[in-house]
Amino acid sequence: MKNIALIGCGAIGSSVLELLSGDTRLQVGWILVPEITPAVRETAARLASQAQLLQALPGDAVPDLLVECAGHAAIEEHVLPALTRGIPAVIASIGALSAPGMAERVQAAAEAGKTQAQLLSGAIGGIDALAAARVGGLETVVYTGRKPPKAWSGTPAEQVCDLDGLTEAFCIFEGSAREAAQLYPKNANVAATLSLAGLGLDKTMVRLFADPGVHENVHQVEARGAFGAMELTMRGKPLAANPKTSALTVYSVVRSVLNNVAPLAI
Numbered sequence: 594m595k596n597i598a599l600i601g602c603g604a605i606g607s608s609v610l611e612l613l614s615g616d617t618r619l620q621v622g623w624i625l626v627p628e629i630t631p632a633v634r635e636t637a638a639r640l641a642s643q644a645q646l647l648q649a650l651p652g653d654a655v656p657d658l659l660v661e662c663a664g665h666a667a668i669e670e671h672v673l674p675a676l677t678r679g680i681p682a683v684i685a686s687i688g689a690l691s692a693p694g695m696a697e698r699v700q701a702a703a704e705a706g707k708t709q710a711q712l713l714s715g716a717i718g719g720i721d722a723l724a725a726a727r728v729g730g731l732e733t734v735v736y737t738g739r740k741p742p743k744a745w746s747g748t749p750a751e752q753v754c755d756l757d758g759l760t761e762a763f764c765i766f767e768g769s770a771r772e773a774a775q776l777y778p779k780n781a782n783v784a785a786t787l788s789l790a791g792l793g794l795d796k797t798m799v800r801l802f803a804d805p806g807v808h809e810n811v812h813q814v815e816a817r818g819a820f821g822a823m824e825l826t827m828r829g830k831p832l833a834a835n836p837k838t839s840a841l842t843v844y845s846v847v848r849s850v851l852n853n854v855a856p857l858a859i
C-alpha cells in the first residue's frame with residue numbers, strides 16, 4: 594500500500610481526498626496545511642481518518658509520494674526539502690516554476706535525492722503532444738485563456754477594466770508567458786505548463802481575457818512545428834469551491850496518484 598502525503602486541503606485537496614477515499618491500494622498518511630482549521634479537521638476525519646494533520650512533514654516520515662495541491666509557496670516550503678530527501682513528488686502549482694531559477698532548483702533537488710518531480714498537466718490537455726512535438730522542433734506556441742470576470746477578481750485585471758461592468762470579452766493581458774506569470778501568478782499554471790512542455794517562458798505567447806460570455810475556464814492552444822500543427826480548446830468547469838480552478842485539475846491529480854499504484858498506467 595502506498596502512503597501519500599498531501600500538501601494543501603482546499604478546493605483541489607479536499608476533492609482529491611473525496612475521489613481517493615476507499616481505494617485500498619493507497620492511504621493518505623499526512624495532510625500538510627499552514628493552519629489546521631475546523632474545515633480541514635472535518636474533511637480529514639471524513640475522508641482520511643488515519644492522516645496526521647501537520648504544518649510540515651516530520652523528519653522521520655517517509656511517504657511513498659508527496660502530492661502538492663497547495664499553491665506556489667509550497668514548492669519552496671515542502672517540495673524541495675522532500676525531493677532532496679528522496680521522496681518523489683507530483684506538482685500542481687506549476688506556475689511557481691516560472692520564478693527565476695525555480696525549475697532548475699526543483700530539478701537539482703530531485704537529482705540530489707535520486708528521485709523525480711512530476712509536473713501535472715492540471716487544467717490543460719495536450720501536454721503529451723506538445724512535449725513530444727518539442728523533440729522535432731517547435732516554431733510557435735500561443736495560449737489564450739478566457740475566464741468569467743469574477744475569476745479575475747483580486748488580480749491586476751481590476752486595474753485595466755471594470756470587471757463587474759464588462760458586457761463583452763476584454764483582453765486583460767497580451768505578452769510572453771514570463772510576463773503573464775509575473776502579473777497573474779495565480780492564473781499562471783497553464784501558461785507555465787505549456788511553456789515548460791514547449792518553447793519556454795519567453796517564446797510562449799499568452800493572451801488572457803475576462804469574458805462575461807463564458808461560464809467555464811476556456812484554455813486554447815495553437816502550436817506549430819516540424820510535427821505539423823495542433824489546435825486545442827478546453828472548456829473546463831470551475832470548481833464550486835474556487836472558480837479560479839478548473840475541475841480537471843482535480844482529476845489530473847487523481848490520475849497521477851492512481852498511475853502510481855496501477856499495474857497499467859495511462
Ligand SMILES: NC(=O)C1=CN([C@@H]2O[C@H](COP(=O)(O)OP(=O)(O)OC[C@H]3O[C@@H](n4cnc5c(N)ncnc54)[C@H](O)[C@@H]3O)[C@@H](O)[C@H]2O)C=CC1
Pocket residue numbers: 600601602603604605606625626627628662663664665666667670671685686687688713714715716717782783786834835837838839842
Ligand atoms: N496546474 C494547474 O492547471 C492548476 C494548478 N493549481 C494550483 O493548485 C493550487 C491549489 O488550488 P486550490 O485547491 O483551488 O486552492 P485553495 O486556495 O482552495 O486551497 C489551497 C490549500 O493549500 C493550503 N496552503 C496554502 N499555502 C500552503 C503552503 N505553503 N503549504 C501547505 N499548504 C498550503 C491552504 O491552506 C489550502 O488548504 C493553486 O494555488 C495553484 O497553484 C490550480 C489550478 C490549476
Ligand SMILES: O=C([O-])CC(=O)C(=O)O
Pocket residue numbers: 716738779780781782783784810829837838839840842
Ligand atoms: O483553469 C484553471 O484551473 C487554472 C488556470 O487557468 C491556471 O492556473 O493557469
